[in-house]
Amino acid sequence: MKILVVGAGAVGGYFGARLEQAGRDVTFLVRPARAQQLQRDGLRILSPHGDLTLKPKIITAQEIVSAYDIIFLSVKAQALDQAIKDMTPAVGPQTMIYPVLNGMRHIRTLTKAFGERAVLGGVCIVIADLDEQERIVQIAPLQKLTYGELNGEITPRIRALDDTFRDAGFDTELSANITQEMWQKWVMIASLGLVTCLLDGPIGEINAVPDGQQTVLQAIDECVAVATACGFPPPQSLIDNILKQATLKDSKLTSSMYRDLKKGAHVEVDTILGDLVDYGHSYQVEAPLLQAGCVRLRVYQNTLKSTSEKR
Known part of the structure; x- marks a missing residue:
């Protein structure tokens, strides 16, 4: 499945890099300044699970020409409105939007923008930060993604997402009660x-x-x-x-x-x-x-x- 990671910060950059390291088809949607830095230095991770540097596939909003199967949305709350504008051309009829923002407000915002069917529920557990060199530093070993349909159903598409995320170097869980x-x-x-x-x-x-x-x-x-x-x-x-x-x-x-x-x-x-x-x-x-x-x-x-x- 084609994965678009929106944001290459501490969270999106970490899990996106692990997915790419595991052979998944990952592209990072980033702002122009971050794109230049990644092209120059690569995406660098310092982690208890092993350090990693890779040259990721990156794209800016103006360069999106087709829809993706999964959009991994990992921006901060204050960047959500701009992220929605940037990623809209990447959202097709079958696209699953997997957000890992904090709280619950973003679910309302995303369903208003893209409809209820497009949006999944998600929980990300990782303690990581960007250092002064723009490297992603994982502070503790915890690393887990939980995902599910907001209505609790175990659908074929959520199983497909589970297949894509599983065995990629971090813990995963398919939940039938993701809102909880x-x-x-x-x-x-x-x-x-x-x-x-x-x-x-x-x-x-x-x-x-x-x-x-x-x-x-x-x-x-x-x-x-x-x-x-x-x-x-x-x-x-x-x-x-x-x-x-x-x-x-x-x-x-x-x-x-x-x-x-x-x-x-x-x-x-x-x-x-x-x-x-x-x-x-x-x-x-x-x-x-x-x-x-x-x-x-x-x-x-x-x-x-x-x-x-x-x-």
């Missing part, structure tokens, strides 16, 4: 993102101070309560896993939101925390830490925007 899986990831990243951004430090440093762990536990409780009120209660096994990660006093664990914050980059506050706050209000769920974290990051975002406009 997406909510579970949302609770996890919101919990870790909330505490590290609001309290401004790695998990271990937060837990090492008086009342730190209690604040972490309250933040997790709030995120779980909102998901439960919305009809997607996380299983106890997931809650236990979050608690295990979030209560270690010697942990250097951070979140992608926190790393973006520290780099002075755009943070996905609205899709990760803001939407949860709105759902909480809708269901009368008290979530003061979640609300405070959202306000803190929106103030940061406005300051960032204001500074950028003055330059």
Whole structure:
């Protein structure tokens, strides 16, 4: 199957490279500046599973001339509208759009743009970042893609996608309940993102101070309560896993939101925390830490925007 990876950042670049390394037909849709850098340096990965440098097939929006079978959509939330414009010529009647964005808002946006049939549900688990040399650095060994039809059916096309992604150097799962899986990831990243951004430090440093762990536990409780009120209660096994990660006093664990914050980059506050706050209000769920974290990051975002406009 012909795969178009939209975005060659930490997520799309990593999984797209592994797919190409496994012999799949992969093309990366990138912006002109990233295209020049990839042509010059190649797509470079530093990983516990083995380093990799390859010269990927790349394309810009103006060069798309035909539809693809699978579109692997891995951009940040703030880039979604532009990505939709760029990838529209690559979407045909049989194209499957596999998004791995955080939260749930992007599903509504994509189905509005391309129709319900085109859009799959997806969850990506990987901890990776771009370094100052534009290399993809995988920080921890976790690497998994989960996918499924939003209506839960196991269709021939989702089996074909599963066949394409499976045995490509990372873990995969075909899910009959992908919406629940997406909510579970949302609770996890919101919990870790909330505490590290609001309290401004790695998990271990937060837990090492008086009342730190209690604040972490309250933040997790709030995120779980909102998901439960919305009809997607996380299983106890997931809650236990979050608690295990979030209560270690010697942990250097951070979140992608926190790393973006520290780099002075755009943070996905609205899709990760803001939407949860709105759902909480809708269901009368008290979530003061979640609300405070959202306000803190929106103030940061406005300051960032204001500074950028003055330059």
